[in-house]
Amino acid sequence: MRDQDRTKEQLIHELTALRQRLTELGELEFEREQAEMALHQALRYADAIIETVREPLVVLDAHLKVLSVNWSFCDTFRATVGEIIGSSIFDLGDGQWDIPALRKMLQDILPTNTKFDNFEVDHVFPTIGHKIMLLNARRIYEEGIGTQKILLAIEDITERRQGDIQLKVSETRYRRLFEAAQDGILILDADTGHINEVNPFLVDMLGYIPDEVMGKKLWEIGAFKDTGASKRAFAELQSKGYVRYEDLPLTTRDGREIAVEFVSNVYSVNHHKVIQCNIRDISDRKKAEEALRNAHNELERRVEERTEELQQAYDKLIAQTREREQVEAQLRQAQKMEALGTLTGGIAHDFNNILAAVIGFTELALSRVAEGSRENHHLQRVFEAGLRARELIKQMLAFSRKGEQDKKPLQLGSIVKETMKLLRASIPTTITIRVSVKSGSGLIFADSTQMQQVLMNLGTNAAHAMQEKSGVLHVELSDFTVSESNGNPHGMKPGLYARLTVRDTGTGILPDIIDKIFDPFFTTKKEGDGTGLGLSVVHGIVKDHDGYITVESKPGKGATFTVCFPKIAEEPTTDAVSDDAVPTGYERILFVDDEETLVEMGEELLAQLGYEVLSRTSSREAMALFRLDPSRFDLVITDQTMPELTGVGLAKEIMAIRSDIPTILCTGFSQLVDASAAKAAGIKGFAMKPLTKREIARTIRQVLEE
Numbered sequence: 272m273r274d275q276d277r278t279k280e281q282l283i284h285e286l287t288a289l290r291q292r293l294t295e296l297g298e299l300e301f302e303r304e305q306a307e308m309a310l311h312q313a314l315r316y317a318d319a320i321i322e323t324v325r326e327p328l329v330v331l332d333a334h335l336k337v338l339s340v341n342w343s344f345c346d347t348f349r350a351t352v353g354e355i356i357g358s359s360i361f362d363l364g365d366g367q368w369d370i371p372a373l374r375k376m377l378q379d380i381l382p383t384n385t386k387f388d389n390f391e392v393d394h395v396f397p398t399i400g401h402k403i404m405l406l407n408a409r410r411i412y413e414e415g416i417g418t419q420k421i422l423l424a425i426e427d428i429t430e431r432r433q434g435d436i437q438l439k440v441s442e443t444r445y446r447r448l449f450e451a452a453q454d455g456i457l458i459l460d461a462d463t464g465h466i467n468e469v470n471p472f473l474v475d476m477l478g479y480i481p482d483e484v485m486g487k488k489l490w491e492i493g494a495f496k497d498t499g500a501s502k503r504a505f506a507e508l509q510s511k512g513y514v515r516y517e518d519l520p521l522t523t524r525d526g527r528e529i530a531v532e533f534v535s536n537v538y539s540v541n542h543h544k545v546i547q548c549n550i551r552d553i554s555d556r557k558k559a560e561e562a563l564r565n566a567h568n569e570l571e572r573r574v575e576e577r578t579e580e581l582q583q584a585y586d587k588l589i590a591q592t593r594e595r596e597q598v599e600a601q602l603r604q605a606q607k608m609e610a611l612g613t614l615t616g617g618i619a620h621d622f623n624n625i626l627a628a629v630i631g632f633t634e635l636a637l638s639r640v641a642e643g644s645r646e647n648h649h650l651q652r653v654f655e656a657g658l659r660a661r662e663l664i665k666q667m668l669a670f671s672r673k674g675e676q677d678k679k680p681l682q683l684g685s686i687v688k689e690t691m692k693l694l695r696a697s698i699p700t701t702i703t704i705r706v707s708v709k710s711g712s713g714l715i716f717a718d719s720t721q722m723q724q725v726l727m728n729l730g731t732n733a734a735h736a737m738q739e740k741s742g743v744l745h746v747e748l749s750d751f752t753v754s755e756s757n758g759n760p761h762g763m764k765p766g767l768y769a770r771l772t773v774r775d776t777g778t779g780i781l782p783d784i785i786d787k788i789f790d791p792f793f794t795t796k797k798e799g800d801g802t803g804l805g806l807s808v809v810h811g812i813v814k815d816h817d818g819y820i821t822v823e824s825k826p827g828k829g830a831t832f833t834v835c836f837p838k839i840a841e842e843p844t845t846d847a848v849s850d851d852a853v854p855t856g857y858e859r860i861l862f863v864d865d866e867e868t869l870v871e872m873g874e875e876l877l878a879q880l881g882y883e884v885l886s887r888t889s890s891r892e893a894m895a896l897f898r899l900d901p902s903r904f905d906l907v908i909t910d911q912t913m914p915e916l917t918g919v920g921l922a923k924e925i926m927a928i929r930s931d932i933p934t935i936l937c938t939g940f941s942q943l944v945d946a947s948a949a950k951a952a953g954i955k956g957f958a959m960k961p962l963t964k965r966e967i968a969r970t971i972r973q974v975l976e977e
Contacts, residue, residue, distance in 0.1 A: 331421040335360050335377055338420065347427070349398045360423075367396050376406070381421065385410045391428075403429045454551045461537055461544035464488045464505050476552055478524035504535075508546060512537045518553070529554045619664050620912060623939030624866055626664070627961035630657040631872035634964045638879060661961055678718050678816075680839055683769050684708040686719055687748050690726040698734040701741040708748045715769050715836045721812045728809045729773040729832050736777025736830065745774040751835060763819050768835040775831075780824040788822065809834075853965050854972040855881040858905035862886040863893040863921065864937075865913040873908070880968050890916035894924055901929040906975060911938035919944055922954050933974045937962070 327344035329337060337355050345352060350363065360377070361369040376390055390406040405426040412419050449456060455473025459466055469484050477492075484492060508514045516533040523529060532551045537544055633654045640646045691706050698704075726746075733744050751770035753763045780788065789810040813820045817837055824830035860882050862873045870886045877884045885904075887893040890913045897904065907925055911918035922934045935956035936949045946957040956974040958967070 326427075327425040329355075329360070329423045329425070331360060331377075331423060333419050333421075335421070337363070344425070347399070347425075348396070365397070367398065370394050373406070376408070377421070381408055381410060401429070402427055403432050454549050455531075457546075457548040457550070459546040459548065461509065461546050466492075467545065473550060476523070476529075476550070477521070478527075508535050508537065518557075521550075530557050617940075620939035622664055623661070623960040624869065626657055626660055627939070628866075628868045628872055630654060630661070630961045630963060631869070631876055633657060635872065635875055635879070657961070658963070678716055680714065680716055681719050681722070683715050683717070683722060683771070683836065684748055686722045687726060687746060687771070690723045691730070691746060693723075694727060694730045694734075698731070698744075699738065702734055702737050703741075703743045704746065705743060706746045709750065714838055715816075716839045717816050717836060721816075725809050725812050725834065726771075726773075728806065729834075732806065733773060733775035733777060733830070736775055736779070739778075742776040742829075745772070747772040747774075750838070763835065764837075767838040768818075769838050771834040771836070773832045773834075774829065776829045779826040779828050780822070780830050781826055785822065785824060789820075853880070853968045855968065856971065856975065857881050857883070858975060859883040859885070859903060860971075861893060861897060861904045861907045863890060863908070863913075863918070864888065864910040865890075866910070869910070876964055876967070880964075880971075882971075889913075890918070890921045894921060897925055898928065901925075901932070904932065906933050906935065906971065908935045908937065908971075911936055911944055917943075919949070919952050919954070923952060926953055933977070935970060935974055 325343055327347045328341045329344055330339045332338055336357060336359050340352065340355050344350075345355070348363070355363060361374065370392055372390075372392055376387060380387055386407075386409045388407050390408070392404045392406060393402075394404070395401045405428045407424045407426075409422045410419055411422060449468070449470050452470055452472055455476050456468075456470040457466055457473060458468035466484055466487055469481055474481055474484060479492070504514060504516075514533075514535045516531075519531050519533045521529050521531050530553050532553050533548065535546055535548045537546050539545070633650055637647060637650045637654065640650065687706065687708055691704055695704055730744065730746070736742075737744070749770050749772075751768040753765050753768060755765055789806050810820060813834055813836075819835045821833045822830060823833075860877055862870065862877065862884050863886065864870050864873065865888050867888055870888055874884045874886050885896065887896060890909070893909070894916070897907075907922065909918040909921050913921075916924075918936050918938070922936065925932055925934065933955040934953075935958060936944070936954045937958045937960055938944065939960045944952075949957040955977060956970050958970050962970070
């Protein structure tokens with residue numbers, strides 16, 4: 272019984288112990304589960320930290336195979352997790368991580384150390400190019416497991432290294448500029464004013480050595496001995512950040528006074544403010560400026576003296592220039608008249624050929640109609656109109672002709688009447704021309720062309736003054752006597768004068784310009800309407816003929832020009848009056864003209880005069896005809912202007928065959944030949960087209976009977 276009780280107690284005890292053990296085991300299992308949960312949380316926390324780190328991180332096992340990487344590693348080296356996990360680090364990216372320095376560090380150095388820091392790798396990666404990497408590694412043991420892991424952190428410091436290099440280059444460049452600068456440079460502490468740096472040029476300029484300057488305050492240096500002024504300048508620089516002195520006096524160590532330009536500014540270096548002072552010696556420049564001022568003053572004195580001399584020379588030159596301008600103006604006017612003469616001559620040649628046909632055929636027609644008939648009357652009017660047109664062409668040629676003056680006794684009244692007819696055609700019909708020529712007045716010694724020019728210039732000026740409205744141009748010629756008793760007006764010499772008065776009803780001349788109207792180039796006309804030479808030319812012509820010209824005018828009342836020329840006692844040369852008979856003949860004439868109309872007219876007109884006529888329209892054909900029988904002809908009449916061979920040329924070739932053959936040269940107008948040139952060429956007669964029947968008949972008889 273006792274044995275059974277003992278066994279029962281023993282069993283209860285064992286059961287109690289077993290229950291307690293089971294409880295302890297349950298508590299251990301709970302703790303284990305809690306530890307695993309904590310471990311998983313720690314791992315997730317660590318993974319989160321690794322993933323959020325910006326630098327590439329890689330975890331290796333003991334055999335240097337990749338266990339895990341963060342996103343930055345994949346992004347930086349352009350690889351995926353699948354390509355990386357389980358691979359040896361030296362095999363990553365086709366071996367781009369097989370770097371001798373990295374292999375030595377991981378295989379040789381790390382096994383004997385738990386870590387390494389700031390291991391620099393300079394390598395060219397095929398995927399990302401040249402990089403400088405800073406590596407940090409930790410060897411981690413897992414307790415209870417007996418394994419180890421390696422945590423490798425990678426930092427790209429390529430840009431930092433490049434920045435360091437550029438900084439070193441900049442510092443070297445700055446140091447060279449600082450040392451080689453040809454201006455003095457001081458670097459001060461912006462807070463205390465102590466001198467931190469000084470370049471060689473400054474210590475040489477001031478006569479100090481660097482040790483005497485370095486570390487001292489600016490106002491403690493002898494060159495900046497005015498302590499108060501230096502401190503005030505330093506305080507101003509601290510507040511404004513910039514100070515400039517154009518001319519600052521300094522004293523060097525050996526006592527020399529120099530002038531400098533002082534420029535200072537504040538800037539930061541490594542978050543510390545410094546002051547840079549640039550000091551330039553301007554002593555030589557000031558001496559040069561002083562010398563320049565002295566030279567300038569001396570130059571001004573000489574300039575004043577020379578100016579006075581030049582003013583005197585200028586006054587003299589002005590007088591000479593005015594005289595030259597007058598000559599130039601006369602030359603330009605002469606050139607203009609020459610151009611006008613050339614133009615007029617060309618027109619006259621063609622027009623005279625036309626008039627020759629008109630006049631010639633009209634005379635032929637008159638010879639075939641009864642006198643007193645209506646047809647005769649009409650043809651007579653045509654003939655008279657042709658003669659007037661011929662005279663108009665003569666006047667145009669006379670007006671535009673250049674050359675020396677041809678002064679001779681002439682009746683100014685005739686010139687006035689002829690010129691007014693020419694002027695009538697060139698001014699508006701709204702202007703009325705009234706001419707009054709007193710009988711017997713106007714006999715003077717003058718050039719007819721220049722008298723026409725005086726009348727034309729005064730007339731066109733008057734017409735211009737009346738162009739905006741209608742008006743009247745009065746032209747009057749009368750006698751005028753100046754004697755000692757009548758006051759000798761305008762300084763005129765006593766004697767008889769032909770007085771020409773040109774008066775208009777135009778706008779008049781303002782009082783403040785009336786004294787200038789005879790000056791060359793002075794004009795009140797708009798640009799392009801005149802040259803300002805018209806009245807100056809008139810004035811010159813009048814003075815050249817010993818005459819006088821005056822003007823009277825009131826604004827709005829018109830103007831009156833009065834021109835006086837000395838009269839002469841001699842009578843003008845007149846041609847002897849011939850009878851009206853038209854001479855005839857019987858001789859044989861060779862008639863040559865390139866105008867078929869004129870050849871037809873010439874043949875019929877000469878035939879009426881009794882001559883036997885052969886004609887040609889080509890000078891070469893005429894020459895060939897003459898060569899066939901030179902003795903066949905008694906006279907040759909030829910036009911001047913013809914193609915291939917001119918009239919003068921034809922006459923010379925004909926006279927070369929037969930020297931005694933008389934020749935008459937006819938021309939509408941030619942600049943190459945005139946009566947004198949024709950005579951010099953051996954030509955017996957010279958005639959200007961158009962000719963009337965009577966004129967050609969008389970010319971033929973005059974040549975044949977010489």
